[in-house]
Amino acid sequence: xxxxxxxxxxxxxxxxxxxxxxxxxxxxxxxxxxxxxxxxxxxxxxxxxxxxxxxxxxxxxxxxxxxxxxxxxxxxxxxxxxxxxxxxxxxxxxxxxxxxxxxxxxxxxxxxxxxxxxxxxxxxxxxxxxxxxxxxxxxxxxxxxxxxxxxxxxxxxxxxxxxxxxxxxxxxxxxxxxxxxxxxxxxxxxxxxxxxxxxxxxxxxxxxxxxxxxxxxxxxxxxxxxxxxxxxxxxxxxxxxxxxxxxxxxxxxxxxxxxxxxxxxxxxxxxxxxxxxxxxxxxxxxxxxxxxxxxxxxxxxxxxxxxxxxxxxxxxxxxxxxxxxxxxxxxxxxxxxxxxxxxxxxxxxxxxxxxxxxxxxxxxxxxxxxxxxxxxxxxxxxxxxxxxxxxxxxxxxxxxxxxxxxxxxxxxxxxxxxxxxxxxxxxxxxxxxxxxxxxxxxxxxx
Numbered sequence: 001x002x003x004x005x006x007x008x009x010x011x012x013x014x015x016x017x018x019x020x021x022x023x024x025x026x027x028x029x030x031x032x033x034x035x036x037x038x039x040x041x042x043x044x045x046x047x048x049x050x051x052x053x054x055x056x057x058x059x060x061x062x063x064x065x066x067x068x069x070x071x072x073x074x075x076x077x078x079x080x081x082x083x084x085x086x087x088x089x090x091x092x093x094x095x096x097x098x099x100x101x102x103x104x105x106x107x108x109x110x111x112x113x114x115x116x117x118x119x120x121x122x123x124x125x126x127x128x129x130x131x132x133x134x135x136x137x138x139x140x141x142x143x144x145x146x147x148x149x150x151x152x153x154x155x156x157x158x159x160x161x162x163x164x165x166x167x168x169x170x171x172x173x174x175x176x177x178x179x180x181x182x183x184x185x186x187x188x189x190x191x192x193x194x195x196x197x198x199x200x201x202x203x204x205x206x207x208x209x210x211x212x213x214x215x216x217x218x219x220x221x222x223x224x225x226x227x228x229x230x231x232x233x234x235x236x237x238x239x240x241x242x243x244x245x246x247x248x249x250x251x252x253x254x255x256x257x258x259x260x261x262x263x264x265x266x267x268x269x270x271x272x273x274x275x276x277x278x279x280x281x282x283x284x285x286x287x288x289x290x291x292x293x294x295x296x297x298x299x300x301x302x303x304x305x306x307x308x309x310x311x312x313x314x315x316x317x318x319x320x321x322x323x324x325x326x327x328x329x330x331x332x333x334x335x336x337x338x339x340x341x342x343x344x345x346x347x348x349x350x351x352x353x354x355x356x357x358x359x360x361x362x363x364x365x366x367x368x369x370x371x372x373x374x375x376x377x378x379x380x381x382x383x384x385x386x387x388x389x390x391x392x393x394x395x396x397x398x399x400x401x402x403x404x405x406x407x408x409x410x411x412x413x414x415x416x417x418x419x420x421x422x423x424x425x426x427x428x429x430x431x432x433x434x435x436x437x438x439x440x441x442x443x444x445x446x
Contacts, residue, residue, distance in 0.1 A: 004123075005133050005147050006032055006140035012124035013039040017361075019058045020122035023164045025116055026065040027073040028136035036135065037076055044084045056087050060164045062117040062171055062329035063092035063180075068108055074174060080174040091168035092180060093388065096189060096197045097250055098189035102344040109315075113445040115250055115386035117171075117409065118376045123161055126154040130375050130392050132357045143307075145355045146408070148374050148392065150242065152379075155216070157278070159244055160390075162208045167388065170201040202251045209255070242397040247377060247389040256377060256391060257384050261286070263361065263371075267294030271362040273409050275299035275354065279326050280380035280443055290332060295341050299416055301354040302346035303428055308354070318446060320435045325443060328426045328432075334421070344419035347412070358391075360409045368402035369409065371395045381444040 013020055027033055040057055047055030065075035070267040080088045095115035122129040133139040150156055172180035182188050187197040249255035265288055272294050278299035289296050303309055307319035330417035333342045345355045357378050363369040375391020396402055
């Protein structure tokens with residue numbers, strides 16, 4: 001049985017000795033989230049009892065989502081900031097695109113559509129969980145998502161710790177009195193010059209990426225040149241490789257987009273399973289899927305398991321907009337006669353919502369995937385152009401790991417039905433005319 005990400009995080013906070021680093025869109029305000037905060041408090045208290053300990057907790061959230069409402073992510077974390085000011089850091093990333101009149105006019109409930117901090121990485125000493133799940137009770141209980149735990153993997157853990165630090169440095173710093181301020185010398189994201197902020201933030205984050213790349217290159221050289229380092233480099237040849245992919249288009253960083261495009265472009269006669277909680281492929285990704293020879297199975301949420309299903313007001317129409325987008329894509333598949341190669345599936349699960357995202361890549365003639373992408377991107381416009389995203393590309397020759405990846409993919413697809421032309425004739429797939437009219441105007445915001 002797969003354990004809840006909440007159980008893993010709670011256990012890891014309890015055993016962490018040096019650092020806890022949490023990056024999420026937001027932290028919820030329910031009892032389970034309070035349990036996590038209590039765990040962090042206990043860990044910080046224990047560290048103070050050990051005079052030799054150098055224990056730090058760092059939290060990176062999105063400013064707009066983390067500040068929404070009277071009780072929010074900030075109020076959840078303020079007691080820790082007040083009690084442990086030297087060991088606790090909370091950073092709130094604010095997109096540079098939400099500024100001026102736009103910032104004043106867009107309602108609180110919708111301001112996150114302009115762009116957010118969307119990375120979901122949870123780090124405990126040298127172990128890392130990368131996921132699409134936020135730190136919220138629904139993700140701990142009845143929201144289908146994915147995560148992978150990398151155990152004692154210091155190189156990757158250090159990279160994400162530095163990535164979160166760099167994004168945190170260009171974010172608003174939360175103070176014990178619930179005020180926010182920028183670090184000295186940093187450009188303000190919405191009061192400062194837009195280009196200056198992006199250039200400064202890009203420089204900070206690219207330093208992390210370039211340093212990691214250089215360190216990896218030097219280690220590879222040492223391992224290949226000196227056989228005496230065999231123990232340091234691993235007694236057996238590596239059979240699995242992990243590549244962090246970062247996408248921050250507002251800051252001019254697009255590594256994840258470039259890798260994903262190349263993967264789809266060169267798929268050839270291979271098979272790709274792709275899943276997204278919010279099906280809204282970019283035009284580029286759509287053209288690559290429709291224009292290559294690979295077999296594609298795309299899993300998306302049925303309207304009933306969409307995270308916006310049953311929402312009040314305009315948000316309640318969002319599942320209809322996704323149905324409309326899926327129908328448009330399906331018609332393109334049919335017009336091109338590609339139904340045998342590109343298949344759409346809808347996920348169904350009573351009383352659950354669907355938020356899983358990622359990709360599994362099967363080489364032609366192989367029964368197990370050799371590669372998976374896992375993390376925060378949804379393969380849509382927002383993921384590519386508006387938000388800060390990160391995921392892992394895990395490439396493996398390990399047959400046991402390949403079998404686990406296949407099992408994960410199959411379990412998700414087992415709860416799905418394949419889409420056909422009759423699907424969109426069902427009563428619960430009816431899309432109101434006004435939704436069809438506004439979808440082209442707003443699809444780049446959700």
